Amino acid sequence: MNFIERERSTMGSRIYIEELSKHVGETVTISGWVYTKRSSGKIRFLVVRDGTGMMQAVIVKANVSEEVFNRFDELTQESSLRVTGTIRKEDRAPGGYEMDVSGLETISVAKEYPITPKEHGVEFLMDRRHLWLRSARQHAILRVRHEIVRAIREFFDSRGFLLLDAPIFTPAACEGTSTLFETDYFDLGKAFLTQSGQLYGEAGAMAFGKVYVFGPTFRAEKSKTRRHLTEFWMVEPEVAFNTLDDDMDLAEEFLEHIVASVLKNRMPELKILERNTKFLENVKRPLPRISYDEAVEILHKKGIAFEWGNDLGGTDETVISERYDRPVMVHRYPSQVKAFYMKRDPKNDKLALAVDVLAPEGYGEIIGGSQREDDYETLLARLHEHNLPQSAFEWYLDLRRYGSVPHAGFGLGVERTVSWICGLDHVRETIPFARMIYRLTP
RNA sequence: UCCCGGGUAGCUCAGCGGCAGAGCGGCUCGCUGUUAACGAGAUGGUCACAGGUUCGAUCCCUGUCCCGGGAGCCA
Numbered sequence: 001m002n003f004i005e006r007e008r009s010t011m012g013s014r015i016y017i018e019e020l021s022k023h024v025g026e027t028v029t030i031s032g033w034v035y036t037k038r039s040s041g042k043i044r045f046l047v048v049r050d051g052t053g054m055m056q057a058v059i060v061k062a063n064v065s066e067e068v069f070n071r072f073d074e075l076t077q078e079s080s081l082r083v084t085g086t087i088r089k090e091d092r093a094p095g096g097y098e099m100d101v102s103g104l105e106t107i108s109v110a111k112e113y114p115i116t117p118k119e120h121g122v123e124f125l126m127d128r129r130h131l132w133l134r135s136a137r138q139h140a141i142l143r144v145r146h147e148i149v150r151a152i153r154e155f156f157d158s159r160g161f162l163l164l165d166a167p168i169f170t171p172a173a174c175e176g177t178s179t180l181f182e183t184d185y186f187d188l189g190k191a192f193l194t195q196s197g198q199l200y201g202e203a204g205a206m207a208f209g210k211v212y213v214f215g216p217t218f219r220a221e222k223s224k225t226r227r228h229l230t231e232f233w234m235v236e237p238e239v240a241f242n243t244l245d246d247d248m249d250l251a252e253e254f255l256e257h258i259v260a261s262v263l264k265n266r267m268p269e270l271k272i273l274e275r276n277t278k279f280l281e282n283v284k285r286p287l288p289r290i291s292y293d294e295a296v297e298i299l300h301k302k303g304i305a306f307e308w309g310n311d312l313g314g315t316d317e318t319v320i321s322e323r324y325d326r327p328v329m330v331h332r333y334p335s336q337v338k339a340f341y342m343k344r345d346p347k348n349d350k351l352a353l354a355v356d357v358l359a360p361e362g363y364g365e366i367i368g369g370s371q372r373e374d375d376y377e378t379l380l381a382r383l384h385e386h387n388l389p390q391s392a393f394e395w396y397l398d399l400r401r402y403g404s405v406p407h408a409g410f411g412l413g414v415e416r417t418v419s420w421i422c423g424l425d426h427v428r429e430t431i432p433f434a435r436m437i438y439r440l441t442p
Numbered sequence: 443u444c445c446c447g448g449g450u451a452g453c454u455c456a457g458c459g460g461c462a463g464a465g466c467g468g469c470u471c472g473c474u475g476u477u478a479a480c481g482a483g484a485u486g487g488u489c490a491c492a493g494g495u496u497c498g499a500u501c502c503c504u505g506u507c508c509c510g511g512g513a514g515c516c517a
Contacts, residue, residue, distance in 0.1 A: 040480085041473040060474070076468090092475070112452080116467050117478050119454055123509055179515085196517095221515050222443075234517065313513085356517095365517060413517030426511095438509080 012084050017053035020087055020097040027102065029084045030055060033134070034075050034110075036117055044072045046101075047094075048083055049134070056090075057083050057099040068104045077116070078134070080107040122426075129433055130442045140269035141429055144262055145418045151261035152235050152412075155254055156212045161237060164204035164211040166197030168218075171392050179220040181230075193218035196411060199341070199396055201238035202372060205407050206399050212237040222437055226426040227314070227364055229415060231435035238409035244343075244353040244371040247408035248329055251357055251367055252287040254412070255327060259283040262421055275423040279360055282326045289329045292351070295320050311337040312356075314364055321358040327366070331355040340382040342370040343406075355410070363420035369410020376400040 012027040032050030039045070042061040047054055061069050075081065084103035089096060114124075115131055125132045132138055156163070169183075169191040185191035197213035204211035213236040220230065237250065259280050262270070270277055290298075298320055299306040306316060312330070321328055335344055335352040345351040357367035373379045379400055383393055390397075418430035428434040433442065 036478080038476045038479055039473085040476055043474040043476080045476050045479090047477085056477080058475080062474085092477080094477070112468060114452070114467095116453065118466050119478095121454070121509090124453070217517080219516065223515060224510090225512065225516095228516070232517065311515090314516095315513095368517065411517065416517055427517095 017048070017050045017055045017095075020053075020055060020095070023087045024089055024097070025087065027084065027086050028099075029082055029103075030057075030099070031082050031107075032080070034077055034079045034081065036077065037072070037075060039072070044069075046072065046075065046083065048081070054095060054136070055097065055099060056093045056095075057085060057101045059101045059104070063100070064102060064104075068101070071104050071106060074106060074109055076110045077113040078110040078131075080110070081105060082107065122428075126428065126434070126439060127442075133432060136272060138429065140272040141418065141422055141424070142432065143269050144266050144273075144422050145414070145430055147262050147266045148258055148414065148418055148421065151258045152214070152254075152414075154261070155257045156237060159210070161210045161212045162204065162208040164197075164201060164208070164213050165215060166194065166200035166213045168194050168216065170194045179222075181218050181220045195219055196234065196236065198236050198238065198409060198411060201236050201409055202396070202399055202407065205238040205240045205409070206403070206405070210237070210239045224437055225314075227416060227419075229427055229431065229434055229436055232427075232431070233414040234411045235414065236409060236411040238407065240405050240407045242371070242408040243406055244331065244355065244408055247369050247371060247410060248289060248331065248355055251329070251355070251369060251410055251412075252285050252327075255287070255357070255367075256283055256285055258417065259421065270422070273422050273424075275421075279325070280421065284326070287327050287329055287357070288324050289331060290320075291331055292333045295330050298323065309334045309336060317358050317364050318362040321360050321362065321364075324360060327357050327359050329355050329357050338370070340386040340388065341372050341379065343373045344378075353408075357410075359416070359420040361420070361423075363416060365413075366416045366420060367410050367412045369408065371406065371408040374400060374404045374406050376404065 012029045014031060015023055015028045017030060017032070030048055030050055032048045035047040035049045035054055037044070037046045044059040046057040046059065048057055059069060059072055082105040083099065083101055085099040085101040088098050088100060090098035113131070114128055115135065133142070153163075169185065170193070171191065180192040180195055183191050183193070195217055197215060197217070201211055201213045204213070215233065216231055217234045218231050221228075239246065239250065242250070263277060263280055267277075295312065296306055296308055299316055302319055304316065304319065311333070312320070320330065331354065332345055332351045333354045333356070334350060335342065338352040338354050342352040342354050345353055352370060354368070354370040356365050358364060359366045373382060376397065380390070380397065383390055415427040415430040418424075419427045422430070424430065428436065
């Protein structure tokens with residue numbers, strides 16, 4: 001018998017911790033890592049994680065060979081192992097099930113693991129993000145993120161939207177405002193990392209009617225706050241023949257679906273995160289809709305010196321969103337603070353047909369959208385007003401030359417949404433490996 | 443870029459113009475139901491870096507570096 005065969009002969013059937021309840025009374029093997037261990041002399045406890053959950057394994061001196069019993073001593077935190085034993089329902093154990101160990105095999109003894117069950121600072125943990133991902137809280141957050149991404153795709157897929165992947169290298173600024181990451185691109189000069197797939201989404205909408213772009217986006221702004229990453233994920237639906245009102249209808253139905261999916265499928269994770277789900281249960285249609293003018297009025301009534309024509313700042317957004325128990329839509333912003341492609345309000349040329357959705361509890365803007373300018377001459381004039389190079393936008397102008405129609409869309413920031421739904425105090429925990437102004441590793 | 447706060451043991455922090463501290467982790471010992479186990483013990487330091495003031499600086503001053511979150515900008 002070779003090594004592998006010998007090892008296999010001592011194992012029960014291999015299962016995952018998430019399916020323990022189906023194997024009560026059976027002898028099975030769990031492959032995983034040591035989360036923590038405790039000893040009380042002749043009875044020893046090993047908390048094993050395998051990626052799907054945690055299980056307490058109990059090693060009783062009287063029930064196992066001396067070799068197995070002593071093997072416990074060499075196991076350090078995060079050592080990898082295979083543990084075999086009988087599964088038993090046990091109310092004292094976290095998860096409700098426990099293993100009575102009969103066999104224990106060390107795969108690799110871990111060196112002294114830096115992340116102990118005690119508290120650590122943000123810098124320390126972010127420097128070890130690759131290890132931090134193993135902890136229960138990070139599991140909960142990333143599983144909620146996964147659920148949100150799944151719900152996003154389910155929402156659009158079930159409504160006949162086509163997933164349209166936009167390029168990441170772009171020839172010029174999409175919106176002309178943000179600072180972009182720049183890189184050399186062979187003989188073609190400079191390329192920029194995309195800050196939005198929206199313009200390509202518009203081309204897709206003219207081709208397929210309704211599409212969504214879902215991918216990473218990049219902003220080289222030197223923002224250093226709890227709401228900013230330099231690389232983040234955005235989902236951007238775009239629908240031909242939609243108006244601003246249609247756009248807002250879509251956005252609120254979309255948000256309702258995402259939140260409902262998380263509440264339905266990820267309650268244990270929200271509990272680990274100690275999230276008060278009362279706020280999330282309120283996320284039902286209709287969401288309140290107020291105009292920018294009304295928002296300014298609210299700020300003035302609160303005694304905030306806010307000048308009409310400016311964009312809402314983070315504090316202003318918090319003041320407005322605090323008045324509601326669910327996300328609030330603010331529409332028709334001054335066109336001077338919005339992007340060149342947004343259509344002006346036919347009733348007031350100073351306003352853009354734009355909408356921002358502000359999350360409650362001070363989480364700020366999670367959605368930004370608009371009806372797009374569909375008139376060729378107007379769009380051309382806007383390009384020039386914003387000093388954008390017409391040549392880089394000829395293809396975009398083609399969308400207005402050949403069968404232009406009203407259309408609208410929006411972008412939702414995935415990390416801000418995860419942060420809000422999980423109730424986190426910083427977006428850096430919502431993505432496996434955050435990229436920020438002073439963080440490029442690990 | 444600006445404003446504010448911070449950097450002391452592996453980690454989280456306290457401290458103070460006059461011998462460098464605690465809790466936790468790791469290590470040793472004990473314990474048959476632990477849940478961040480518990481009890482006992484030993485170990486652990488370039489007080490971010492460079493100048494300056496002083497009899498004496500981890501502490502006060504100046505500069506630099508790094509971190510945090512806020513403004514601006516944005517999802």
